[in-house]
Amino acid sequence: MTSPDVFEQIAEALYQQGYAVLSHALPEPLCRALAQEVRHLPAEQFSRAGVGRQDDHVKADTIRRDEICWIDNNTAAGREWLRWAGELQQAINRRLFLGLFSFESHYAHYQAGDFYKKHRDAFRGQQNRVLSVVTYLNTDWQPEDGGELLIYPDNGDVPLLRVIPEFGTLVVFLSEEFPHEVLPAQTDRYSIAGWFRINSGNSQRIDPDS
Ligand code: OGA
Ligand code: MN
Numbered sequence: 001m002t003s004p005d006v007f008e009q010i011a012e013a014l015y016q017q018g019y020a021v022l023s024h025a026l027p028e029p030l031c032r033a034l035a036q037e038v039r040h041l042p043a044e045q046f047s048r049a050g051v052g053r054q055d056d057h058v059k060a061d062t063i064r065r066d067e068i069c070w071i072d073n074n075t076a077a078g079r080e081w082l083r084w085a086g087e088l089q090q091a092i093n094r095r096l097f098l099g100l101f102s103f104e105s106h107y108a109h110y111q112a113g114d115f116y117k118k119h120r121d122a123f124r125g126q127q128n129r130v131l132s133v134v135t136y137l138n139t140d141w142q143p144e145d146g147g148e149l150l151i152y153p154d155n156g157d158v159p160l161l162r163v164i165p166e167f168g169t170l171v172v173f174l175s176e177e178f179p180h181e182v183l184p185a186q187t188d189r190y191s192i193a194g195w196f197r198i199n200s201g202n203s204q205r206i207d208p209d210s
Helices: 004-017 028-040 057-063 076-096
Strands: 019-022 067-070 100-110 116-119 129-136 149-151 161-163 170-174 180-182 189-198
Touching: 004 019, 004 076, 004 170, 019 161, 028 076, 028 100, 028 189, 057 116, 076 100, 076 129, 076 189, 100 129, 149 170
Parallel strands: none
Antiparallel strands: 019 170, 067 100, 100 189, 116 180, 129 170, 129 189, 149 161, 149 180
């Protein structure tokens, strides 16, 4: 069980500034279980990440180089993570009325040299991803290991924030508002990236995007 204070802190920071960065936001045993799981998943469960909806991996290679594995309820750590994300969703909806409806997330593995160039997770007017969540699974990350997450203001080239991808750090931000990038990692870098969506369905289908 996460203390309601953590969810309250996240909601308050989102309300005030549109993003939140917390160290030790996840319960430590959950974070450890995820860190272990991501390192033991069979390699074939990871695939090169794409960009947008296209599957043009030549183009994608110049934008991002990480490998990803979607998280579902089939593993103990995955289940626990999705349960935690569900609690976060409820707490944020209660506090901020964002109407978060569904959640998807994947593990990401950046090897030495891998990066993710400046991008947005969602585009205005396309009602898709509303809130981005990233958490890190690397103990003892050193400054020379690189791989920082830089978060930029909506229109600007000076980063608002540099986040070190250290074990237990959680970043939450409004998907449309903040361009961001992952600097090249110098060693294996493990993270989870997830997105809450609002329900963009109609009366025929509950959520046609999912
Ligand atoms: C993403 C992303 C950030 C990170 O996967 O869209 O921006 O720090 N990840 O891993
Ligand atoms: Mn992103």
